[in-house]
Amino acid sequence: MATEDRHTPVLSLRDAQLRFGERVLWHGLDLDVEPGEFLAVLGPNGTGKTSLLKVLLGQHTLYRGTAEINGKNVHAGNPAIGYIPQQRGIDQHTPMRGRDLVRMGIDGHRWGTGRPSRSRRQKVDALLDAVGAGSYADAPAGTLSGGELQRLRVAQALANDPSVLLCDEPLLSLDIHHQRIVAALLNEQRVTRNTAVVFVTHEINPILPYVDRVLYIVGGHFLVGTPAEVMTTESLSRLYGSRVEVVEVGGRLVVVGGEAECVDHHVHEDELIPDRGAI
């Protein structure tokens, strides 16, 4: 990106360090993400990929350094962010339809009961159209397929025209076909709206055609660059500190080795997060 100095980056990290107690997840992280840029965040479990998103969401505080979105310090409830979580099953009797999921992205955080509004309904319909979810908008969310739900999640995240979409493994537990559809849809919206995308994943292949840069984190160290720079045997071997091979099989990148590292870091990040889930 040659235009770096001409405008404020959507997302900017300077000398960022995150730790849980004594354990440093990563440190010295400098990163700028430009409008419309697609950044993939890769690495084994427990290396702080999800925690990076939580820093940007204002849910975790950096131990050192700064994190800014649109030139302003990160804070909770930032309207400049759209967030897409992992697909998880919804009970079929949950009182929520597809369109309600999208609608909550517009005004779910506001107090009061909310009144019916024609303009809001039109906005929901437009978002549903944009992701091709019109045909199942009125079906209970619990009766939709994982792929359909993730399309709705894209619409939900786009509801307030965010500058950046933070995606936390949104393709996990989808079959390959739906992974491709949702990834393409996400990319299409990124291009038409010039929204930056930060995409946490352990599987780069479904998004490989769209990725501008990769942030690869392993055991506190990281590497930033284009997929061609980062996803090589040499780069990843240096990063892992052990022999890792990147092989191309039928247009897909496969990282061989590094599994030992994965096992080592197999602390679930979730377990470090104090409060999660509702009652």
Added chain:
Amino acid sequence: MSMQEIWGTLFTFEDYGELVALLANSLIAAGLLGVVGGLISVFVMARDIPFAVHGVSELSFAGAAFALLVGFDVVNGSIIGSLLAALLIGIGGARASEKNAIIGVLMPFGLGLAILFLALYDGRSASKFGLLTGQIVAISPGQILTLVVCSILVLIVLAIVWRPLLFASLDPEVARAKGVPVGVLTIVFMLVLGLAVALSVQVVGVLLVLALLITPAAAATQISASPVWVPVLSVIFAVTASVGGILIALASPVVPISPFVTTISFLIYLVCRLAGQRRLKSLHRRRAVREAELHESRIASV
């Protein structure tokens, strides 16, 4: 005994009109509790925490039993008991599984305390039984006032937190990302739930609280997923059960109110469930069709 004799023992419609007039206040309170129960149950379903309702009701029972023992007002006692329980559960664990464990730990403790208090109490045994099975027709005008005030309080709080609470209940991760204070709302909801449980205990008793705080929305969600229709139906079902239960029970000199409330509630659920079966089948069929079309379009594009 012939059927007719049994019917005669169960129901007598003598002086029915006078009874209704006499119990007008109780009926109003029951209607209000129906509204509260119907709305709360929507969130109980959305958060999937029926077990918490049960846990809170048993500690509510302990509070009421303690109040009975020391000669304090029973309604206030049950409110304090259930608020304490709700607060403990609300701040107790981080995950649903932890909550369930906490509820499971609290419940027998509360029930044990209640049994202790009742064993020490040497007053009327009907008062003891009333806690378990409901006693709204037996409560004083002062207590009814407490019920009405608490119900209105619950309704006001719900009106204020409705949208973010629903967001936090249905979609906690995204709600948190959007800045919804999910943790605070959990505590707020648990307190409101505690109040609602304490109020419902007066109508249907400790053992049957679930009929007013779970069944209505469980029935409504069988036939709709609309965030408008589910609460509306749920309230209609809960009011039908609570008020209808009392109206039928008035005609019966022997049977208390709660069996009628729970039976109406259950019948409504049954009807909704049967109607919902067909709806679900057609929804799943439509999903299969969508997936098939997607598959075909993919083959066509290759």
